Amino acid sequence: MxxxxxxxxxxxxxxxxxxxxxxxxxxxxxxxxxxxxxxxxxxxxxxxxxxxxxxxxxxxxxxxxxxxxxxxxxxxxxxxxxxxxxxxxxxxxxxxxxxxxxxxxxxxxxxxxxxxxxxxxxxxxxxxxxxxxxxxxxxxxxxxxxxxxxxxxxxxxxxxxxxxxxxxxxxxxALHTIQCVDRPAHRAGDDGAGRGDPKTQGRLRSLLRRLERDHGPVAVTLLDPAQPCAPWIDAFLELEASGWKGRAGSALGSDPATEALFRTVIERGHANGSARLASLSTGGHVIAMSSWFESATWGHGFKMAYDEGYRAYAPGQLLMHDVSDRIGRRPDMSFDTCVPRGANHYHRLWHGNRRIIDGAVAIxxxxxxxxxxxxxxxxxxxxxxxxxxxxxxx
The missing domain is CATH 3.40.630 (Aminopeptidase)
Known part of the structure; x- marks a missing residue:
């Protein structure tokens, strides 16, 4: 050698x-x-x-x-x-x-x-x-x-x-495990995807009714693959920058490199059919947006933003509940939320786990x-x- x-x-x-x-x-x-x-x-x-x-x-x-x-x-x-x-x-x-x-x-x-x-x-x-x-x-x-x-x-x-x-x-x-964490996920073939526990289901139904009563009809729309995605990207970056991430300087648009990466991967994913771009609106006004990627067998959560003026209605959770419903109708699809367990009650919408490990190998x-x-x-x-x-x- x-x-x-x-x-x-x-x-x-x-x-x-x-x-x-x-x-x-x-x-x-x-x-x-x-x-x-x-x-x-x-x-x-x-x-x-x-x-x-x-x-x-x-x-x-x-x-x-x-x-x-x-x-x-x-x-x-x-x-x-x-x-x-x-x-x-x-x-x-x-x-x-x-x-x-x-x-x-x-x-x-x-x-x-x-x-x-x-x-x-x-x-x-x-x-x-x-x-x-x-x-x-x-x-x-x-x-x-x-x-x-x-x-x-x-x-x-x-x-x-x-x-x-x-x-x-x-x-x-020698192989040493440094950290091992579980994050909310769904494995193809498991029961329960998209349904959540009864308490969470009831809470989200109640929030949805309140949102419709206070602000008008609620709808979730997926961007059509034939439509350009640039307007969706612009709206997402503006929505994210309007919240705490914008104030903290951690929004995607706060760094030209992270904004460029987001724009490029969403554009490429939209073009090759792997990106899913969703918006939740009430009374015709968009209050939450989410992106994720899908392959033949796996979905991966990517980025979500919501209007903090509607925080009391948990718009991000309402939108994620719709995503989990969609995944639950795909018996061949696994889904990784890509968020820590316990974040924003995601674990109550996803019954499974994906174990993520960090480690070191001797060389x-x-x-x-x-x-x-x-x-x-x-x-x-x-x-x-x-x-x-x-x-x-x-």
Whole structure:
């Protein structure tokens, strides 16, 4: 195996490949987004069509926009595992970083864009073990000093994630779980999607009646795929900026990069048929708007905004209830709300969970792995001391 250059020279190069290209076996390449060829982009699109249903944020059209508009997009390297220079088996955006939380360490970290709510890489499920085998071996043999691969936002039950866990277990490679959280979701085939618990159902019916009584007929409309989406985008950004996010400077329109990403992915998603753009109105006045993406088997929540003047009627929850009803009528569709459990009572509309995991995988030489073990022990000891003096609030 060849040893690749140290991190600084590695980052300065356009692309690195291991092992030498051979049409009969996989290779690993690290390539910048700006250096992708037309053939690369065709392979990326083909892999997205084959393997992108469970994480629409990893598909080429979304990730291309994310990398183009991100402030740090030029620092990202796409780790591509392919059959020679032919079809891609998987791709994972990575960044070299010099800290692991508060701890100084050379690491690789999977990169995600602002407002990207899932980090599972784009990998063909049947090639997942090959992908992790070649990628981790590639990272092991580099001389850049990285001691771990920090991954976050992985779906714990996705075949690609499970292949990573299995590979590490079979190889005896250390894998440390940093965080594991559940967020409201619906799994295809489960009962109860769109119905919510009886108390929530009654509360939402009461709010809907009050809203209609006070302000006029309530309607939910989906933007027709044949209609241009630019007016919807403009209205959404204006609605979001009028609320607390606008006042706090965290609205999409507060940062040109996040606004550009939102506009681009909504435009592309609307054009390719994956974006759903909904508005809830009363008396002809729009008071809540929501966007989400759908693939053949998965839906992913994206962005919602509402008019705070109607807060007492919970317009966001009324609109999300309509979304959950729509998903519930699709027996083949799973849905990830992409919001924390407990946020805005979403858990009362969605009976299932999607488990999201962050973790660290040891890479490098035996010395690097000893360093990894020491770092994990130090983090655990620090957390124990911190919790002793500052117990978490319950």
């Amino acid at each position: 060849s040893i690749l250059p140290a991190a600084s020279s590695f980052q300065a190069s356009n692309s690195h490949e291991w092992p030498a290209a051979d049409v009969d076996r996989p290779i690993v390449r690290m390539v910048r987004h700006a250096d992708l060829t037309a053939d690369d982009r065709a392979c990326w699109a083909a892999l997205s069509a084959q393997a992108g249903a469970a994480n629409i944020f990893a598909q080429d059209w979304f990730m291309d926009a994310a990398l183009s508009h991100a402030h740090d997009g030029r620092d990202v390297l796409l780790a591509v595992v392919s059959l020679g220079r032919g079809p891609w088996l998987g791709v994972m955006p990575l960044m070299a970083e010099w800290r692991f939380g508060r701890w100084p360490a050379h690491i690789w970290h999977n990169w995600s864009a602002t407002n990207q709510f899932l980090g599972t890489p784009l990998v063909a499920a049947q090639s997942a073990h090959i992908f992790w085998d070649y990628l981790l071996t590639f990272l092991d043999t580099r001389a850049g000093g990285e001691i771990l691969l920090h991954f976050d936002g992985f779906d714990a039950d996705d075949p690609v994630s499970m292949a990573l866990f299995d590979h590490c277990r079979q190889e005896g490679r 490098g030489s035996r010395w690097h792995r000893l360093h990894f073990d020491a770092l994990i022990r130090a983090r655990a000891a620090y957390a124990a001391v911190k919790n002793h003096f500052h117990p978490p609030q319950t």
